[in-house]
Amino acid sequence: MKNIVLFGFMGTGKSSVGKILAEKLNMSFLEMDEIIEKENRMTIDDIFKKHGEVYFRKLEKDLIKRISKNSSSVISTGGGVVLDEENVRLLSKKGILISLMASEKVVYERVKDETHRPLLKTENVLQKIKEMLDYRKLFYERAGYCIDTSDKTKEEVAEEVVRYVKGQINEDSKSKIRRT
Numbered sequence: 717m718k719n720i721v722l723f724g725f726m727g728t729g730k731s732s733v734g735k736i737l738a739e740k741l742n743m744s745f746l747e748m749d750e751i752i753e754k755e756n757r758m759t760i761d762d763i764f765k766k767h768g769e770v771y772f773r774k775l776e777k778d779l780i781k782r783i784s785k786n787s788s789s790v791i792s793t794g795g796g797v798v799l800d801e802e803n804v805r806l807l808s809k810k811g812i813l814i815s816l817m818a819s820e821k822v823v824y825e826r827v828k829d830e831t832h833r834p835l836l837k838t839e840n841v842l843q844k845i846k847e848m849l850d851y852r853k854l855f856y857e858r859a860g861y862c863i864d865t866s867d868k869t870k871e872e873v874a875e876e877v878v879r880y881v882k883g884q885i886n887e888d889s890k891s892k893i894r895r896t
C-alpha cells in the first residue's frame with residue numbers, strides 16, 4: 717500500500733485528519749513536526765529561534781529522505797514542505813499526495829489562540845496568513861487532489877480522503893490489468 721501524504725497550510729487539519737485516517741485504514745501515522753521535535757529534543761519554535769528557518773528546512777528534508785522510503789503510512793507534513801520541489805518528488809515516489817485547503821479567515825480562526833507557530837508570531841496574523849496563502853496556493857494545488865476543509869468536520873475530510881484513495885487504488889489495479 718502506498719503512503720498517504722497530507723500537504724496543506726497551518727491549521728488545515730493535517731495532523732488531526734491524518735490520525736483519523738491512520739486509524740480508519742490501519743496504517744502507521746507519521747507526523748513530521750512531532751518526529752523532528754522528538755529527534756532534536758526541542759520544539760519547532762525553539763529550533764526556529766535557536767537555529768533559524770534554513771536549518772529547520774534541512775531537518776525537514778533529511779526526514780523526508782528517510783520516511784519517503786516507507787510504505788503504508790499516513791504522513792502529515794509541515795505546511796512548508798511543498799515549497800521544495802525535491803521534497804514533493806521524493807514523497808510522490810511511493811505516495812498519494814493530497815492537499816488540505818482552507819480560506820485565510822478559517823485558518824485564522826483555527827490558529828489565532830495558538831502560540832507554537834513561529835511563522836505566525838507577528839503583529840497582523842490575518843494579513844500574514846493571507847500573504848503566505850497567496851504565495852503557497854499554487855504549490856498546494858500541485859497535489860493530485862485538494863480538499864477544501866473550510867466547512868467540513870475532520871471526520872468528513874478523512875472520509876473524503878478515503879474515497880479518493882480507494883478510487884486511486886482501483887485505477888492503479890485497472891491499469892496493471894490492462895498492462896498484463
Ligand code: S3P
Binds near residue numbers: 724727749795
Ligand atoms: C510551517 C508549518 C508548521 C511547521 C513550521 C513551518 C510552515 O507545521 O512545520 O512551523 O512553513 O507552514 P504545521 O503546518 O503542522 O503547523
